[in-house]
Amino acid sequence: MSTQHAFEMLLKSALVQQRVDVFDRDADMSFGFDKCVNLCTERLQVSTQEAGFLRMLAKLRDAEQHWYGVVSEGILYTCMRAAVTLFDELLRRAFSESLAKHLPDRILPISTYPPKHIQALIDEEFRQVQELLRPGKRHGAEARGRIRTLLAIQALEIEEFRISERDIDKFEQGVRKGEGRADLLPNLSTVGTEVSGEGINVTVHFTKTQGAPVRWAGGDDAAAAVKVEDLWNKFHWTRGKLAAKLGLSTGYAAALRWKLGIDDDESCHMHRFHNRTRIDGYSDNAFRKMKEVMTAPGFDIRAIYQEYRFRNSI
Known part of the structure; x- marks a missing residue:
């Protein structure tokens, strides 16, 4: 939640720096996060992949703020490390400053969990959901929290969509019926991560990779539990x-x-x-x-x- 808020303040300040109005005079309030992202794609050369990451971050924030989300340590690390990378790049792009100048001298990140490729993490999460929903198990709430996180990651590939409780239900039913990840999360087959550097210089970018061809299913036939927002x-x-x-x-x-x-x-x-x-x-x-x-x-x-x-x- 704090990371998404930090990005919103950075984007708005960068837009103001470019003399772009970020205030909706009719509604008497500043623009929302999604609109700021759209403006930055036009004015600050924010790429499609960068905008997708920001949308995913907003969906994860919404899940944490308004619902019940479960984010594994692996996915949390990958998302936060990519967030630090992107924040530094946007800060340099907009203000010619390094994020390192604004961080305390002593930072001690400690983890016994080695970072993995995002596809491996998604596979692990899906298997965990399958295990939690096995007959006789009573971990439906945790499973649904993990499902919400998996669906939120699809914001990397889909510009405008929403996640409803009905979508969570359909995903859960699909898992119970034995449907696989490719059926329920086809949009995540092309998501990748690119890690470079080592030690304090490590950077993480979300990327688009080649995956299996995907077709959109319509209406209630869609198993992937994604609803595109009303255009x-x-x-x-x-x-x-x-x-x-x-x-x-x-x-x-x-x-x-x-x-x-x-x-x-x-x-x-x-x-x-x-x-x-x-x-x-x-x-x-x-x-x-x-x-x-x-x-x-x-x-x-x-x-x-x-x-x-x-x-x-x-």
Whole structure:
């Protein structure tokens, strides 16, 4: 929990350093952790793998704060060592400072458990869950805590998802039916760790490795107990609301979206049909791109609108 909070403060301070607003004026509060991660991928060159690690850390924090999670010493060590590595890298990237400058002189980490590759740790955890759920055992609570941790690690590979009690139930039922790790955790087959250095210079990175091909199962057929968040939570701006937020007429907003290619950008726009009616949704990324252009020197929405009308009349 403390590590996730430390990262949130680091990301927000790094964004402020880049003169990026981290305060939601409408909600009268600062942005949440996930939104800060998304902003940092755009402004601070946070990679996809780094963002995945930060999302996983947030899921593990949520499990500890709001539910009951069981994290083995091996997974805890790997995650925390990777966290120290990433924190140092982000601190250097944003402020040109080393984490070592901010740590006390005397640190004595002691462990009788040698670090292992993340795939070996995941296998061990899955076997432990199987053992805890054997007939006659009464360790369901601990098993579910370990299941929640395994599911949280999938945030490394899946950008937006949530874990519900129903998902835990389905995973538990799958284990009791004899389903294997590949069936219940297909998204973790490509997760790896890269360890370099030794002694005080050791670093740990989570990486993406080649794994078996995976297909998504739909609806209640999905055994992997992963639910992708409703994308309409991300693409929550309608055309009218987006224009109003920007202080533009719908016509001017349409012209600006056309000029920037917003409707063709999958990170900015999506649509669906309901009874033959097309419904368009726009993300905060679309709002930011349009807002940035509007504040740039020489911006002329009337000229863009005239160009838009001329192109559409051809």
